[in-house]
Amino acid sequence: MPRILELELGKTAYVIVKELFRLQSGESLLITVDSKDGWKAALEVAKAAEAIGGKVMVAWHSSASGYGKTGDSKHPTPLKAAISDTDAWLELNKEWLLYSTPWETAMKKGSRIRYLFMGGLGVEQLHRCVGKINWPAQEAFQNKLAEMTRNTNTMRLYTEAGTDVTFDNIPSRSITNELRADVPGPHFLTGQIGWAPREETIKGTIVFDGAFSGGGIADIGILTDPIILSVKRGRIVNIEGKREAEIIKSWIARLDDDRMYNLVHVCYGYNPGARLSGICTEDERVWGCTGWGIGYQGIMFDGNFGDAASHADGICLNTTVYMDGKMIIEKGVPTHPELKYLADECRRGFKNG
Numbered sequence: 001m002p003r004i005l006e007l008e009l010g011k012t013a014y015v016i017v018k019e020l021f022r023l024q025s026g027e028s029l030l031i032t033v034d035s036k037d038g039w040k041a042a043l044e045v046a047k048a049a050e051a052i053g054g055k056v057m058v059a060w061h062s063s064a065s066g067y068g069k070t071g072d073s074k075h076p077t078p079l080k081a082a083i084s085d086t087d088a089w090l091e092l093n094k095e096w097l098l099y100s101t102p103w104e105t106a107m108k109k110g111s112r113i114r115y116l117f118m119g120g121l122g123v124e125q126l127h128r129c130v131g132k133i134n135w136p137a138q139e140a141f142q143n144k145l146a147e148m149t150r151n152t153n154t155m156r157l158y159t160e161a162g163t164d165v166t167f168d169n170i171p172s173r174s175i176t177n178e179l180r181a182d183v184p185g186p187h188f189l190t191g192q193i194g195w196a197p198r199e200e201t202i203k204g205t206i207v208f209d210g211a212f213s214g215g216g217i218a219d220i221g222i223l224t225d226p227i228i229l230s231v232k233r234g235r236i237v238n239i240e241g242k243r244e245a246e247i248i249k250s251w252i253a254r255l256d257d258d259r260m261y262n263l264v265h266v267c268y269g270y271n272p273g274a275r276l277s278g279i280c281t282e283d284e285r286v287w288g289c290t291g292w293g294i295g296y297q298g299i300m301f302d303g304n305f306g307d308a309a310s311h312a313d314g315i316c317l318n319t320t321v322y323m324d325g326k327m328i329i330e331k332g333v334p335t336h337p338e339l340k341y342l343a344d345e346c347r348r349g350f351k352n353g
Helices: 006-020 040-051 068-074 077-083 101-106 123-131 135-150 243-255 337-348
Strands: 028-034 055-061 088-091 114-117 154-158 164-168 185-188 192-195 203-208 211-213 227-232 235-241 263-269 289-295 311-316 320-323 326-330
Touching: 006 040, 006 123, 028 040, 028 077, 040 055, 040 123, 055 077, 068 101, 077 101, 135 192, 135 337, 192 289, 203 311, 227 243, 235 243
Parallel strands: 028 055, 028 088, 088 114, 114 185
Antiparallel strands: 154 164, 154 320, 164 203, 192 263, 203 227, 211 311, 227 235, 263 289, 289 311, 320 326
16 A cells, blocks of 8 residues: 655655666665664665666664664674675664764775765655755755855854854865765765864854754754753863753763764754754754764764764754854854855755645
8 A cells, every 4th residue: 555755755766866876777786774764765765776777785684772883793794794895875774884883894995885874764854855855956055055164264153042162174174065975985965064173173162952863872862951062172071951961971971982072073954854853864954053973073074083982963953154254144044145045046946745
């Protein structure tokens, strides 16, 4: 019997295979999905890849107990072998393989693998955040915002919830402008632009008022109360708040890894289909938010912090952004004339329903 959004999911799967991966006939596609997540999306993407001549494998496997290296001991040996020998890899896992030891092996320098992370997304989320996107408008907007960020030396991020943090950029570092996964390396759901600032310059207060995700017991989702971080020289020196803040403090302490206090990346969220849902992959892309990653620093950021026991992300909603002293975005809404026009086009092209 047909299910809700059955036809729309078919279109979304086709977009993932043809528009994002640009998979060619004869190329291999591995789709990983753990036992905590849905099978339907994996099946539909597999069908789309098969239809264009891809060599497809879906790896449904036991779930780990957390993100990244905290789950290393639970990863099946055949899975580790598969993810290191494929042309394209789509991760749909609830408990991320991202930042795990097998992931590091697959993403090592010179790897041919085109990796696309869409961890935890269900059918309805994939429909909104992939299938309904106006790709020409989205690409133009993201390219402009990434260019402006790359050309900025000093930034300030501010929210009415209490975030007030400043940092310097390093122009030579990569900016992950997430649109497609058509070249080797790690890629993520569209609507996010991320980078690692000069770590030792990050200072101030960061208030997560949207969501927090760290896998396992730290996979809190939508926050009931803010989590307040005091930051000096790119390091968390204090965590304040209520029950959820205490959970994060104790979780980091139990990991017994001082590197978990590192702030390893910042990102903008601008996917017109994203809603605050408690699923990190979507939450990080809520229109007008900024997100901060702590702990493990992905190789794609070219940063100085690097390895850690795990990784977590927190969301600051409706962020005001200053670039070299000039306000470019106010409460999440682009105000710079050229950027505003492109943002309006991007959202105008997003069809409701």
